[in-house]
Structures are given as C-alpha cells and as structure tokens.
Amino acid sequence: MxxxxxxxxxxxxxxxxxxxxxxxxxxxxxxxxxxxxxxxxxxxxxxxxxxxxxxxxxxxxxxxxxxxxxxxxxxxxxxxxxxxxxxxxxxxxxxxxxxxxxxxxxxxxxxxxxxxxxxxxxxxxxxxxxxxxxxxxxxxxxxxxxxxxxxxxxxxxxxxxxxxxxxxxxxxxxxxxxxxxxxxxxxxxxxxxxxxxxxxxxxxxxxxxxxxxxxxxxxxxxxxVDPEKTTPMIDCDLFTTEYFVAKGCSDSLTDETSFTGFIFLDGCGTIAFKEKCYDYRKGDTFMVPAENGVVKVTGNGKAIKIRIKQSKEAA
Ligand SMILES: [Zn+2]
The missing domain is CATH 2.60.120.10 (Jelly Rolls)
Structure with a gap:
C-alpha cells in the first residue's frame, strides 16, 4: 500500500x-x-x-x-x-x-x-x-x-x-x-x-x-509544545497526536496497528514512504498505510502527526 x-x-x-x-x-x-x-x-x-x-x-x-x-x-x-x-x-x-x-x-x-x-x-x-x-x-x-x-x-x-x-x-x-x-x-x-x-x-x-x-x-x-522540537501531545482513549518537526531528515517508523496522518502546518520539503515521494508545503495532508516501514520527511516541515490507539479489548 x-x-x-x-x-x-x-x-x-x-x-x-x-x-x-x-x-x-x-x-x-x-x-x-x-x-x-x-x-x-x-x-x-x-x-x-x-x-x-x-x-x-x-x-x-x-x-x-x-x-x-x-x-x-x-x-x-x-x-x-x-x-x-x-x-x-x-x-x-x-x-x-x-x-x-x-x-x-x-x-x-x-x-x-x-x-x-x-x-x-x-x-x-x-x-x-x-x-x-x-x-x-x-x-x-x-x-x-x-x-x-x-x-x-x-x-x-x-x-x-x-x-x-x-x-x-x-x-x-x-x-x-x-x-x-x-x-x-x-x-x-x-x-x-x-x-x-x-x-x-x-x-x-x-x-x-x-x-x-x-x-x-x-x-x-x-x-x-517547544516550536523547534518534536513533542507528544494528546494521548486519549482513541488516538494520539504529536507535534512533529522534520529538521532536515526525520524517519518515523510505521506498523500494522494504525495508519499515520501528517498535517503540515509550516515549512516545505518531501515526504516519502517506500517508492512513493511527494513534495509538501504548509496546509498539505498525507496518510501513510498501516504497514511496517519508514516515513522519511525532509526539509523544515512542522506537522501534526496522528495515530489511532489499539483499544484495550483488542490488545
Ligand atoms: Zn466543538
């Protein structure tokens, strides 16, 4: 995917x-x-x-x-x-x-x-x-x-x-x-x-x-949040949000539990997963599938990163 x-x-x-x-x-x-x-x-x-x-x-x-x-x-x-x-x-x-x-x-x-x-x-x-x-x-x-x-x-x-x-x-x-x-x-x-x-x-x-x-x-x-540092934010029953700062080149691991959403609020650069790479600028939103892999973000982007939590019953 x-x-x-x-x-x-x-x-x-x-x-x-x-x-x-x-x-x-x-x-x-x-x-x-x-x-x-x-x-x-x-x-x-x-x-x-x-x-x-x-x-x-x-x-x-x-x-x-x-x-x-x-x-x-x-x-x-x-x-x-x-x-x-x-x-x-x-x-x-x-x-x-x-x-x-x-x-x-x-x-x-x-x-x-x-x-x-x-x-x-x-x-x-x-x-x-x-x-x-x-x-x-x-x-x-x-x-x-x-x-x-x-x-x-x-x-x-x-x-x-x-x-x-x-x-x-x-x-x-x-x-x-x-x-x-x-x-x-x-x-x-x-x-x-x-x-x-x-x-x-x-x-x-x-x-x-x-x-x-x-x-x-x-x-x-x-x-x-610290504007220059990746910071975890919300951790409620359903989802987590993180303030994400790219700083040149940042890797995020993905897995099969949840997709990862990125909403870019500042900066520009590229976001890549497996063979596919997009340019991003502020206001752009991406979804990365729930698969084992690495999301590579380059540039000076700042984004909100969203993941869904495994419910306690399912875990
Ligand atoms: Zn309301």
Whole structure:
C-alpha cells in the first residue's frame, strides 16, 4: 500500500475567515473558508484522494487493512483545520452512548492545537464554578452564559483535550488544527444572537446541551509544545497526536496497528514512504498505510502527526 495525499472537504460557516485560502494554499470557490476537513470519511464531508479520482471512503474500501488493526470499524477520527474570523458558538458534544441513542452518530471528544492566533485570542473551556441545570438554562435565556465559562488565553503551540460533555468555544482570531472522533453532532447553547447570510439565527439545542454538559469546572489541561522540537501531545482513549518537526531528515517508523496522518502546518520539503515521494508545503495532508516501514520527511516541515490507539479489548 502507498502513501496518499488528501484534498479536504470545505465548509463556509458564517464565522469563517480567509486564511486557509491565502496562507494554507486551500483551493475553493467559497468566499469564506471556516473549516477544511482534511482527514474525513464523514457523510457530511469526505476528503478526496489526490490523483486517484475517488473519495477517501472509496479508497479505503479498495485498500483493506490501510487503516490498521486499531480501526476494525473504519476511520474513527476526523481531522480539520479551523479559521475563526469570529467566535464559534458556545457548544457541547455528547458522549458515545447519548449520540448513538439520539443522533445515529458518534460521540465527540476533540483536541485542538493552536496554529496561529491574533493578540488576545481565547477559548472557553468548561464552567468556572459548579452550576445546576436550572442556573445554566436561566443564564442562556438571560444572555449571561459567558459569565459562567472558564476563559483561557491561548497562543501558537498550545494544545488541549476537550472531552465530550465539556462546554466550549473557539474564540475569534484563531487558526486551529482539530483532531476529533468521527462525528458531526454539535449542541449549540448560545450563538451571541448572530444572524446568518439569510438573516436567520442558527438553531440552538439547549435541552440536549444541558442533558450532556458537565456542570463542574474541569481541571485545566492546556499544554504547550517547544516550536523547534518534536513533542507528544494528546494521548486519549482513541488516538494520539504529536507535534512533529522534520529538521532536515526525520524517519518515523510505521506498523500494522494504525495508519499515520501528517498535517503540515509550516515549512516545505518531501515526504516519502517506500517508492512513493511527494513534495509538501504548509496546509498539505498525507496518510501513510498501516504497514511496517519508514516515513522519511525532509526539509523544515512542522506537522501534526496522528495515530489511532489499539483499544484495550483488542490488545
Ligand atoms: Zn466543538
């Protein structure tokens, strides 16, 4: 099996900016580009495989074993780039059980890596005091929900794990690389009374949001990488992420447990696996199959590297 380059699905949500087009080489006719779904088989937006004229879903169907033994049920993650010219809605995602029962989709734990930020950029991460369902509902109705949220200022190189049930939002002026469970279930709690291009407010899902929200502060978990050094970041039940620095020529070993995803955020050079070699530049995404081998990356690239973990039952 061979290394493949991916072409993302593009989303023009109302809060999006243009940096993914102007700085990260994304091609789209959309005016605003809020998100690019870089590694995705989701029904709401699947990636395409460069040079193969097929979706990632079709490619994986034709290449059994590509994802590895840790992925018996298909690709379990979705990886995106997100450009928030404006703040995202205050939102929460359900866990696996609730999502299966009510949404016919998966739960969503997500992780963020801050690629770039405007001065003063922040995220909301959980509540800042213990609250009841009744208090939180009233705060949403009174437009005072922001007073109850834990606001964290972030800078490039910061990373954080957001477990399902954590109330959160990406503030304005951030470019984020998100790796999450393969799900598109978002319960919007508050949207700053904004209207979309057609003058409509976006739907809120307050009751479902309150059903799944964690009502206590969550111990802060913002880590920071050394910009010049490969650094492990997220290690959750499902996946691991690493901040990867190429530094001239770097080898990464691969094996049959998981594919390896590379999302390049800076630099340029080449990435090779077995006979196949690609040039890369910032914004490019590649997948390497789950086979014993070596990925060789040259140049001054900086990337987010993603692998799936073997579940405890299967191990
Ligand atoms: Zn979210």
């Amino acid at each position: 061979e290394i493949i380059k991916l072409i993302p699905a593009c989303k023009d949500y109302l809060w999006g900016g243009t940096k993914l087009k102007t700085e990260y080489n994304k091609k789209t006719d959309l005016e605003k580009l809020a998100e690019t779904w870089e590694i995705s088989v989701h029904r709401d937006g699947a990636s395409l495989v460069d040079g193969k004229d097929c979706t990632l879903n079709e490619y994986l169907d034709n290449n059994p074993g590509y994802l590895g033994t840790a992925c018996p049920d298909g690709l379990p993650i979705l990886a995106k780039l997100i450009d928030s010219a404006q703040s995202l809605s205050i939102q929460v995602h359900p866990g696996e059980e609730y999502a299966q029962k009510y949404e016919n989709d998966h739960g969503k734990t997500e992780s963020w890596f801050v690629v770039s930020s405007e001065p003063g950029s922040f995220i909301y991460f959980g509540v800042n005091r213990e609250v009841t369902r009744v208090e939180l509902k009233k705060a949403i109705e009174d437009n005072t929900i922001l007073d109850y949220l834990n606001k964290i200022y972030v800078k490039p190189g910061d990373f954080i794990l957001i477990e399902a049930g954590t109330i959160h939002a990406i503030g304005e002026g951030l470019l984020i690389c998100e790796v999450q469970q393969n799900s598109n279930v978002t319960y919007r709690m508050y949207d700053y009374d904004r209207k979309d291009a057609n003058g409509n407010k976006r739907q809120l899902h307050v009751d479902k949001a309150l059903d799944v929200s964690i009502m206590k502060p969550i111990e802060g978990a913002v880590g920071t």
